[in-house]
Amino acid sequence: MKLEGTTVAMVTPFTKEDGVDETGMRENINYLVERGVNGILVAGTTGESATITHDEQMKMVDILVDEVNGKAAAIAGAGSNSSSEALGLVKHAEDAGADAALVITPYYNKPQQHGLYEHYKLLSDSTNIPIIAYNVPSRTGTDLEVETIVKIAQLENIVAIKEANPDLDKVSQTIKRLQEINCSNFMVLSGNDNLTLPMMALGAKGVISVVANVDPARMSQMVQSALEGDFKTAEKLHYELFNLMKVLFVESNPVPAKEALNLMGRPAGHVRMPLAPLKEENKVKLQRVLNDLGLI
Numbered sequence: 001m002k003l004e005g006t007t008v009a010m011v012t013p014f015t016k017e018d019g020v021d022e023t024g025m026r027e028n029i030n031y032l033v034e035r036g037v038n039g040i041l042v043a044g045t046t047g048e049s050a051t052i053t054h055d056e057q058m059k060m061v062d063i064l065v066d067e068v069n070g071k072a073a074a075i076a077g078a079g080s081n082s083s084s085e086a087l088g089l090v091k092h093a094e095d096a097g098a099d100a101a102l103v104i105t106p107y108y109n110k111p112q113q114h115g116l117y118e119h120y121k122l123l124s125d126s127t128n129i130p131i132i133a134y135n136v137p138s139r140t141g142t143d144l145e146v147e148t149i150v151k152i153a154q155l156e157n158i159v160a161i162k163e164a165n166p167d168l169d170k171v172s173q174t175i176k177r178l179q180e181i182n183c184s185n186f187m188v189l190s191g192n193d194n195l196t197l198p199m200m201a202l203g204a205k206g207v208i209s210v211v212a213n214v215d216p217a218r219m220s221q222m223v224q225s226a227l228e229g230d231f232k233t234a235e236k237l238h239y240e241l242f243n244l245m246k247v248l249f250v251e252s253n254p255v256p257a258k259e260a261l262n263l264m265g266r267p268a269g270h271v272r273m274p275l276a277p278l279k280e281e282n283k284v285k286l287q288r289v290l291n292d293l294g295l296i
Contacts, residue, residue: 002038002039002073003038003039003073003075003100003130003132003159003160003187003189003205003206004038004187004189004205004206004227005037005038005039005205005206005220005223005224005227006036006037006038006039006206006207006209006212006216006219006220006223006224007037007038007039007040007041007073007075007189007206007207007208007209007212008032008037008039008040008041008208008209008212008213008216009041009044009045009046009047009208009209009210009212009213010025010028010029010032010040010041010042010044010046010047010213011028011046011047011048011213011254011257011258011261011268012025012042012043012047012048012052012060013025013028013267013268013269014269014270014272015269016269018270018272020052020056020059020060021267021269022063023267024267024268024269025042025060025063025064025067025267026063026067027266027267028213028266028267029064029067029068030067031216031266032072032212032213032216033068033071033072035216035217035220036216036217036220036221036224037072037212037216037219037220038072038073038206038220039072039073039074039075039099039208040064040068040072040073040074040075041075041076041077041102041208042057042060042061042063042064042075042076042077043057043060043061043076043077043078044077044102044134044208045104045136045139045253045254046210046213046253046254046257047060047077047254048254048271048272048275049077049079051272051273051275052272054085054088054089057077057089058089058092058096061074061076061092061093061096061098062096064076064098065096065097065098073099073100074097074098074099074100075098075099075100075101075102075132075208076089076090076092076093076096076098076100076101076102077089077101077102077104078090078092078093078101078102078103079102079103079104079105079106079134080106081106081107081108081109082106083106083118083119083122083123086103086106086119086123087122087123087126087127089101090103090123090126090127090129090131091126091127093129094127094128094129098129099130100129100130100131100132100159100160101123101127101129101130101131101132102131102132102134102162102208103120103123103131103132103133103134104134104136104139104140105119105133105134105135105136105140105142105144106119106140106142107139107140107141107142108140108141110141110142111142113144113145113147113148116142116144116148116152117148117151117152120133120152120155120158121152121155123157123158124152124155124156124157124158125155127157128157129157130157130159130160131157131158131159132158132159132160132161132162132189132208133149133152133158133160133161133162134161134162134164134191135149135161135162135163135164135165135191136162136164136165136191137164137165138164143165144161146170146173146174146177147177149161149174149177149178150174150177150178150181150183153178153181153183153186154181154183158186159185159186159187160186160187160188160189160205161174161186161187161188161189162189162190162191162208163188163189163190163191163199163204164190164191164192166192166195168195168198168199168202171188171199171202171203171204172202174188175188175202175203175204187204187205187206188203188204188205189204189205189206189207189208190204190206190207190208190209191207191208193207193209193210193211193219193241193245193248194242194245194246196209196222196223196226196238197222197226197231197234197235197238200223200226200227200234201226201231205227206223206227207219207223210248210249210253210254210257211241211244211245211248213254213257213260213261214244214248214257214260214261214264214290214295215241215244215293215295218237218240218241218293219237219241221233221237222234222237222238222241225237240293241293243289243292244289244290244293247282247285247286247289248260248286250282250285250286251278251279251282252275254271255271255275255276255277255278256278256282256286258270258271259277259278259283259286260286260290260295263286263287263290263296264290264295264296
């Protein structure tokens with residue numbers, strides 16, 4: 001199982017009746033695999049983890065593992081602001097045969113740094129599945145600090161971090177400290193599409209991407225080029241994708257991504273409340289970018 005490269009933080013397609021669209025999920029999984037992605041994540045932030053039930057979440061992991069069938073890494077969103085709930089979700093991911101579990105830092109209750117360490121230690125000690133920590137302080141209210149990342153990197157089953165703090169200086173500090181303790185097997189992955197290329201120039205090994213829902217081929221090519229040291233090609237693709245990287249966050253993720261997929265005729269459906277449909281003026285901006293890229 002390889003975590004480097006491009007993993008798609010996949011949207012959750014919903015039916016008109018507001019259920020998870022299993023047929024649409026399977027169609028999207030195959031569409032993404034055929035266009036070169038290295039991994040697929042379900043039930044992450046882009047998958048509307050905040051408004052899907054645990055039963056839906058676990059069923060989605062089962063569908064992913066079944067449909068991917070070894071053609072890409074199957075990664076299960078498995079986080080919670082309750083350590084016991086997170087443990088249950090990680091154990092389900094392991095039992096289902098997922099390749100890894102993505103575990104967000106607990107949100108809302110704002111645990112201390114030593115509390116965050118104990119959270120990940122519990123998960124590492126209690127399961128055997130590889131775990132990717134996910135740091136996104138803009139959503140959780142808590143930033144996983146460099147020294148805490150270094151500590152959890154030394155836990156047996158914590159294998160990577162999805163870093164969505166946009167501070168590139170912090171990325172440099174993190175990778176430098178990991179090198180100093182000979183923890184080079186621990187991977188830093190970008191959690192921001194628009195910062196993926198600069199982060200890879202600093203030593204990150206890939207991205208868990210929203211953009212790859214919409215343009216998986218180009219995003220995968222950009223990341224693969226950077227992994228191969230071809231930064232000239234990667235830079236060209238970065239700027240081709242840049243307007244898409246920006247417009248997909250013109251409103252709360254995944255509202256623009258789902259609208260883009262609907263415009264492209266891909267399974268996506270609506271977003272669940274309290275998210276609301278994309279504003280009309282932003283839909284016009286999105287259509288323009290999709291047209292420019294030849295996606296519609």
